Amino acid sequence: MVGHQTLKDWERGTKSCSSVVLDVKSAREIVLKHCLQVGRESLPTETVSIWECFKRIIAEPIVLDTDQPPFDRSMRDGYGVRAEDVKKVPVLLKSVGEIKAGDFSSLDIKEGEAVHIMTGAPVPGGVDAVVMVEHTERIDAEHVEVLRPAKAGDNIARQGSEHQAGELVIDAGKIISALELAVLATVGKFRMKVFRRPTVGILATGDELVEVHETPQPGQIRNSNSFSLYAQVLKCGGLPVTLETSRDNVSDLRRQMIAGLKNDVLLVSGGVSMGKYDLVEPVFKELGIDVHFESVSMRPGKPTVFATFGNRFVYGLPGNPVSTFVAFELFVKPVLNRLQGLQAGALCLIRGTVQNEISEKSGRTAFLPARVSIESGKTKISPISWKGSADIFSAAEANGFLVVPLETTHLEAGDEAEALMFDELEFESEISMKVGKFVW
Numbered sequence: 001m002v003g004h005q006t007l008k009d010w011e012r013g014t015k016s017c018s019s020v021v022l023d024v025k026s027a028r029e030i031v032l033k034h035c036l037q038v039g040r041e042s043l044p045t046e047t048v049s050i051w052e053c054f055k056r057i058i059a060e061p062i063v064l065d066t067d068q069p070p071f072d073r074s075m076r077d078g079y080g081v082r083a084e085d086v087k088k089v090p091v092l093l094k095s096v097g098e099i100k101a102g103d104f105s106s107l108d109i110k111e112g113e114a115v116h117i118m119t120g121a122p123v124p125g126g127v128d129a130v131v132m133v134e135h136t137e138r139i140d141a142e143h144v145e146v147l148r149p150a151k152a153g154d155n156i157a158r159q160g161s162e163h164q165a166g167e168l169v170i171d172a173g174k175i176i177s178a179l180e181l182a183v184l185a186t187v188g189k190f191r192m193k194v195f196r197r198p199t200v201g202i203l204a205t206g207d208e209l210v211e212v213h214e215t216p217q218p219g220q221i222r223n224s225n226s227f228s229l230y231a232q233v234l235k236c237g238g239l240p241v242t243l244e245t246s247r248d249n250v251s252d253l254r255r256q257m258i259a260g261l262k263n264d265v266l267l268v269s270g271g272v273s274m275g276k277y278d279l280v281e282p283v284f285k286e287l288g289i290d291v292h293f294e295s296v297s298m299r300p301g302k303p304t305v306f307a308t309f310g311n312r313f314v315y316g317l318p319g320n321p322v323s324t325f326v327a328f329e330l331f332v333k334p335v336l337n338r339l340q341g342l343q344a345g346a347l348c349l350i351r352g353t354v355q356n357e358i359s360e361k362s363g364r365t366a367f368l369p370a371r372v373s374i375e376s377g378k379t380k381i382s383p384i385s386w387k388g389s390a391d392i393f394s395a396a397e398a399n400g401f402l403v404v405p406l407e408t409t410h411l412e413a414g415d416e417a418e419a420l421m422f423d424e425l426e427f428e429s430e431i432s433m434k435v436g437k438f439v440w
Contacts, residue, residue: 020293020294020295021295021296021297021302022293022295022296022297023296023297023365023406024296024297024298024330024365024406026293027293027296027304027306027330027331028330028331028334028345030292030293030306031306031331031334031335031344032334032344032345034292034308034313034335035334035335035337035338035344035345036338036344038311038338038339040172040173040341043059043195043196043339043340043341044195044196045059045193045194045195045196046193046194046196047191047192047193047194048191048192048194049190049191050181050184050185050189050190050191050192053176053181053184053192053194054176054177054178054181055175055176055177055237056175056176056194056195056197056237057173057174057175057176057194057195057237057340057341057342058170058172058173058174058176058180058192058193058194058195059172059173059192059193059194059195059341060172060192060193061168061170061171061172062168062169062170062171062183062184062187062189062192063166063167063168063169063187064163064164064165064166064167064169064187065165065187065188066165066187067159067160067163067164067165068160068162068163068164068186069157069158069159069160069161069162070159071122071123071159072122072123072156072157072158072159073120073121073122073123073156073157073159074099074117074118074119074120074121074122074123074130074155074156074157075119075130075155075156075157076119076130076132076133076155077117077118077119077132077133078117078130078131078132078133078135078136078155079093079095079114079115079116079117079130079131079133079136079144079146080099080109080114080115080117080123080124080127080129080130081093081109081114081127081129081130081131081146081150082109082111082113082126082127082128082129083128083129083150083151083152083154084111085111085112085114086129086131086146086148086149086150087149088149089146089147089148089149090145090146090147091145091146092139092143092144092145092146093112093113093114093143093144093145093146094112094113094114094142094143095113095114095115095116095138095141095142095143095144096109096113096114096115097115097116098115098116098117098118099115099116099117099118099121099122099124100117100118100121101118101119101120101121102120102121103121103122104122105122105124106124106125107124107125107126108124108125108126109124109125109126109127110126113126114131114144114146115127116144117130123156127156128152128153128156129150129151129152129153129154129155129156130150130154130155130156131146131148131150131154131155132155135147135148169183169187170183170184172341173341173342175342176194195339195340195341197237197238197239197340198237198238198239198263198264198265198336198339198340199238199239199241199262199263199264199265200229200233200238200239200240200241200263200264200265200266200267200336201241201243201259201260201261201262201263201265201266201267202226202229202230202233202240202241202242202243202267202269203243203245203246203256203257203260203266203267203268203269204223204225204226204245204246204269204270205245205246205247205248205253205268205269205270205271205279205280205319206245206246206247206248206270206271206319207247207248208220208221209221209222209223209245209270210222210223211223211245212227223245224321224392225269225270225317225319225321225324226242226245226269228321228324228325228392229267229269229317229324229328230242232325232328232329232332232333233267233336236332236333236336236337237336237340238265238336238339241260241263243256243259243260244256248271248279249279250279250282250283250286253271253279253280253283254283254286254287257283257284257287258287261287261309261312261314263312264312264313264339265312265313265314265315265332265335265336265339266309266312266313266314266315267315267317267328267332268280268314268315268316268317269317269318269319269324270317270318270319271316271319280305280316281294281305281316284305284307284314284316287309288309289307289308289309289314290307290308290309291305291306291307292306292307292308293305293306294316296327297363297364297365297406298326298330298364298365298366298367299360299362299364299365299366299367299389300318300320300322300323300326300367300388300389301317301318301323301324301326301327301330301367301389302318302323302364303316303318303323304316304317304318304323304327304331305317306331313335315327315331315332318389320388320389320390321389321390321392321395322369322386322388322389322390322391322392322395323389325395325422326367326401329401329420329422330347330420347420348420348421348422349403349418349419349420349421350372350379350400350418350419350421350425351379351416351417351418351419352372352378352379352380352381352416352417352419353378353379353380353381353414353415353416353417354381354383354402354411354412354413354414354415354416354417355380355381355382355383355413356382356383356413357410357411357412357413358383358402358404358410358411359409359410360404360408360409360410360411361409363406364406365403365404365405365406366402366403366404367401367402367403367404367420368383368384368386368401368402368404369383369384369386369394369395369397369398369401369402370382370383370384370398370399370400370401370402370419371384371397371398371399371400372399372400372419372421372425373425374425381400381402381417381419383402384397384398398423399421399422399423399424399425400419400420400421400422400423401419401420401422402417402418402419403417403418403419403420404417
C-alpha cells in the first residue's frame with residue numbers, strides 16, 4: 001500500500017498548488033459555510049395532513065396530548081383480581097363479568113371476586129393485579145380457580161407510566177418515518193407543519209443532446225443527466241423541475257438559466273469545462289451569479305462549479321453522467337438537506353476491506369464505482385471495472401464509491417479504505433438468517 005490515507009486525511013485534504021483548483025474538503029467547506037447562513041427559522045413551511053407527511057421534515061415540536069397509557073391498562077389476557085385474595089393458591093373466585101379492549105366498565109371488584117379481562121382493556125376499580133389466563137382454570141360460568149399467586153401491580157400498566165401528557169415526542173427537524181407516523185396518529189396530530197420542499201431546476205446543456213424518445217444521429221447522445229439528477233433530487237426530498245435542454249449558444253443558455261433561477265436551486269449540467277462552447281460560466285458572470293469555486297481536485301467531477309444568486313444556490317456540473325452523480329452527492333445534497341431543516345454536513349461513509357488491487361495516478365481524490373457488501377459481519381468494498389466518467393452502464397452496478405485519497409497511488413486487495421454510500425448495503429445471502437449471536 002503506497003501513500004495510503006484514512007477518511008480523515010482525504011476530507012482534511014491539502015490545497016492544490018493551483019489557486020483555482022480546490023481539494024474536496026475545501027470545496028465542501030465553502031458549500032457548508034453558505035448552508036449555515038440559512039437559518040432554520042427562516043425556512044418556509046407548509047401545513048399537510050398525516051397522509052402527506054411521510055418522509056417530510058417536521059417543522060414544529062410534537063407533544064403528547066394525554067398520558068400513555070391514558071388509563072390503567074391490562075397487559076395480558078387473564079383475570080383481574082385483588083392481590084390480597086390470591087396470596088395463597090389455588091383459590092376459587094367468583095367471576096363477575098368481562099372487559100375487552102375498548103370497553104369501559106363501572107365494576108368495582110370486591111373481596112373474593114375476579115373479572116375476565118383482555119389485553120389492552122381498562123382495569124376496573126378494586127383490581128390491583130392481573131393473573132394470566134394460562135394460570136387459571138374456569139370451573140363454571142360463575143367461578144374461576146386461580147392457580148398461581150400474584151402481587152399488586154402484576155400485568156398492569158399504570159396510567160402515565162410510559163409517557164406523560166405534555167412530553168416532547170418528536171422535535172422539529174426530524175424526518176417522519178413509519179414509526180413517527182404512528183406517534184403522530186397516537187397523539188391525534190392530523191395536520192402538522194413541515195418544511196417546504198425546495199424546488200430544483202435541472203438544466204442540461206449541449207448541441208449533442210437529444211431527448212430520450214429520439215434516435216441519436218451521428219455525433220449525438222441521449223440526455224441522461226436530467227434523469228439521474230431528477231432521481232437524486234427526489235431522493236433528497238426536493239421537487240425537481242426539468243427545464244428544456246439548452247443549446248450551445250449564449251442566448252438560449254441565458255434564457256433557460258433565467259427560468260431556472262426561479263427555483264431554490266439550479267443545476268446546470270455540461271458546458272463547464274475549458275472548451276470553446278463551454279458557455280455556462282460566462283453566462284453566470286453576465287447574470288451576476290457569484291461563483292465561489294469552479295474546479296475541484298477529484299476524479300470524476302473536476303469541473304464542478306458552485307455559485308449563489310441572492311439566496312439561491314447554483315451549480316455547474318460536469319457533462320459526463322458519473323461526474324454529475326458524484327458532484328451531486330458531495331456538493332448538492334448538503335444544500336437540499338439544509339433547505340429542509342436538516343443538518344447539512346454528514347456524508348454516508350463506511351469503512352471496509354478492498355477486494356481488488358487499485359492503482360490511481362490522477363493526483364486527485366478519486367471516487368471509483370464499487371459494490372459494498374457485508375459478509376459474516378465484515379464489510380467488503382469491491383471496485384467495479386469501468387471505462388471512465390461517461391460509463392454509466394458500469395456505474396449502475398454500484399451502490400457506493402471507493403474513496404482513494406489525494407496522495408494514495410495504490411491499494412492492495414485486503415487494504416482498508418472508505419466508501420461513500422449512495423444506496424443500501426448489500427448483505428450476502430449466507431448471512432441473511434444469522435446476525436451476530438442470534439440465529440433466526
